[in-house]
Amino acid sequence: MKTIFNMAMRKATKLAKSQHVIEATRVIQHALGGLNRDRQAHKWVDAELTKKHRDLGERPEPAAALHAGMTYSPQAPDHAKPLGKVLASLQRVNRQPPFGKPAISPPVPAGARYESKTFSCAAGARDYKVYVPATAYRGKRPLLVMLHGCTQNPDDFALGTGMNILAEEHGFIAAYPGQTAAANSSVCWNWFNLKDQSRGEGEPAIIAGITQAMISDYEIDPRRVYIAGLSAGGAMALVMALSYPELYAAAGVHSGLPYGLARDLPSAFAAMRGQPMPMHAGSGKARKKHPQPDVRTIVFHGASDHTVSPSNGQLIVAQARATLRNSTQELQMGRSGTRAYTRTLIKDERGSVHLEYWAITGLAHAWSGGRPEGSYTDPHGPDASREMLRFFLSDGKAKDTHPLQ
Numbered sequence: 001m002k003t004i005f006n007m008a009m010r011k012a013t014k015l016a017k018s019q020h021v022i023e024a025t026r027v028i029q030h031a032l033g034g035l036n037r038d039r040q041a042h043k044w045v046d047a048e049l050t051k052k053h054r055d056l057g058e059r060p061e062p063a064a065a066l067h068a069g070m071t072y073s074p075q076a077p078d079h080a081k082p083l084g085k086v087l088a089s090l091q092r093v094n095r096q097p098p099f100g101k102p103a104i105s106p107p108v109p110a111g112a113r114y115e116s117k118t119f120s121c122a123a124g125a126r127d128y129k130v131y132v133p134a135t136a137y138r139g140k141r142p143l144l145v146m147l148h149g150c151t152q153n154p155d156d157f158a159l160g161t162g163m164n165i166l167a168e169e170h171g172f173i174a175a176y177p178g179q180t181a182a183a184n185s186s187v188c189w190n191w192f193n194l195k196d197q198s199r200g201e202g203e204p205a206i207i208a209g210i211t212q213a214m215i216s217d218y219e220i221d222p223r224r225v226y227i228a229g230l231s232a233g234g235a236m237a238l239v240m241a242l243s244y245p246e247l248y249a250a251a252g253v254h255s256g257l258p259y260g261l262a263r264d265l266p267s268a269f270a271a272m273r274g275q276p277m278p279m280h281a282g283s284g285k286a287r288k289k290h291p292q293p294d295v296r297t298i299v300f301h302g303a304s305d306h307t308v309s310p311s312n313g314q315l316i317v318a319q320a321r322a323t324l325r326n327s328t329q330e331l332q333m334g335r336s337g338t339r340a341y342t343r344t345l346i347k348d349e350r351g352s353v354h355l356e357y358w359a360i361t362g363l364a365h366a367w368s369g370g371r372p373e374g375s376y377t378d379p380h381g382p383d384a385s386r387e388m389l390r391f392f393l394s395d396g397k398a399k400d401t402h403p404l405q
Contacts, residue, residue: 298388336382
């Protein structure tokens, strides 16, 4: 039994180091289930979980304790010592809001507003933040919906992407829906669940409802509504654009995944590794056919991303291009800061840019050109926020396809 447990802990350690927190938690919980005869090990684990949550003022739930970051204890019984090493690894990985340092609210200049809202519908409820710039704007404003990545929150994402600063420069409104720990222990958007991949169901229904509420409550141009996200948020942004093509004019996917590669956690992790599992209709709900509407998309992915394989960015491009007839491709190579990049432009038969793909050398799992105040950011490459905004506002016009300087 001890050998099996140690093997499980080694597997969990490897998953934790690669930031696969949910799967690491599942492996640990399964391994602990095999120790039901070892009361000493269970007693130590329970005591550590309870202590950590007492210190944090939380009720003791194992998944939350893992995110809080328990440390290795030399007093642990032999069977529990490998668990301490995994927890220490998780502590190093999860120092991002909301599990690590407290979230910092973005600065709000005079005349601007940063509002907290809540939306609810039959599919559920979510809080969200809205940034309304002080900058005057002639006519109805564009809207950009931003979906954060795992372990992030709206404030953290707004800081890291600097999108509120760009909102002041260009006059658009930014909305930041927030995932809950109740819906996902790592506050990831559940892009991999079947019910969260379909129009009118689950999280897509909630995010669409937030978007529609924004259009109704603010002076928004319904023809200029865009959605973007990072990692799980990027995957969900693509789900939203494909499921609600009449609602979103374009999508931005940073370090995300294609639509329809997963139906559950195991297939999600396989897709993240760049090894998608064959999709079969099982005893449960069968997968729905991939939607293929005409949605303009810009994709950013780091060539050194070991959390979500760069092959996912390439597959997003392949899926999008499959919807076009008589498309043409243009390659551009350049450098921004210390990062080299390859920029691929896919144009439709009218010559409009339908798809733009940035492959960035040396970039890991982080928002390119992001600000250090936020988590999962890299300031050394192309400014993904500016380039996404340029892509959105250009509406595919050839004269606006050059990177912003």
